[in-house]
Amino acid sequence: MVQTIRIEAEAREQAGKGAARATRRQGLVPAVIYGAKQEATLLALDPRVVMKELHKGGWQSHLYEVAVKGGAAERCLMREVQFHPVTDRPIHVDFQRLAPGARIRVKVPVAFLNEDTSPGLKAGGVLNVVRREIEVMADPENVPEAFQVDLGEAAIGASLRWSAVKDQFGAKPVIQGRDFMVASVAAPTVVEEAAPAAAAPVEATKQKAPAGGAAAAPAKKKK
Template identity: 75%
Template sequence: MVQTIRIEASARERAGKGAARATRREGKVPAVIYGAKKEATLIALDPRDVMKELQKGGWQSSLYEVAMDGSAERTLMRDVQFHPVTDRPLHVDFQRLAPGQRIRVRVPVQFENEGTCPGIKAGGVLNVVRREVEVMADPDNVPAAFEIDLAEAGIGDSLRWSAVKDAFGTKAVIERDFVVATIAAPTVQVEEAPPPAAPAAPAAPAKGAAKAPAKKK
């Protein structure tokens, strides 16, 4: 299930570019919490906490409990702006979650029994069309990954959304039974025949060799 991570924050009083620059001069990352039909909350974060989440990956599918002044907001980290040269985080957007609200998240796809897959053993190649699937999900029931079993997949087979073993009550954003992966046939390389050899040129007469006498007319 999706992980809930607690992150500490402090309040910011003013909005705007000037106030954000002042927050950065203090060694903090300006951020905002919005959504759930409430006023936006301006906050500042420790840059080390932000970088820790970005470096470990999966932050777009994690739940964040942003703690500030004795209270906490349940949120998703929706966007991070980076410095164009240093790649340091400049601003973070959090989406506040309302009670009962379903969230839109990307969940990675994993494949089971790849080593024993009949199609792969026959020389086929696993062609992954979607490494992640975007779904609407209950915040408390977001899977860490979707699993697809390749135990019976042969060359030419398509593995679709319906092949996911357990969707955990999620609903795919795409409403059709879309392809997640295929078992592609092996690529056969045809060797071209070498071009025919050119006929050998007649040998030049040796230097100083006697010429044949001319015929009398």
């Protein structure tokens, strides 16, 4: 299931560019929590915490519990991070508040099972992965660590699609209206070696000298 990451934050009282600059002068990153038909919550974050999450990758799909000092923790998604144009440091963070029962949009990695017993791969076929992640709308309490696709019976030419995922955990793919491709088992690529080029015949470039050794001088015309 998706991991909830807890972030400690401080409350901010004022909005606006001036207040945001004052927050940055204190060494903090201004942020806001919005959505779910509630008033926006202004907060300030430790920049080290923000950078730690950004370095993990996939931060837009993580579920956060933002705990503001003196207030209740709120479940959110980190939707946007603004960066300084010169230093590339984060200067503002937007969180989207999750309403009760709301689904989240996440990218779930794909795990392939039983590659060692796949008849297609054992015959020399190649696993062609089309999607290493599948983007879905899912219940935040029921997001798997990975979608599993079993290759145990996949022969050469097999197509593994969304319907081949063993357990979809009630998630709905963002791609709608078709059973999209996840991977396939392709035939091995045979590379034919080019035949070596035939050696060109060596043409004789020297004229055969007449008997007697030296070449004969051209005859003089009679006057």
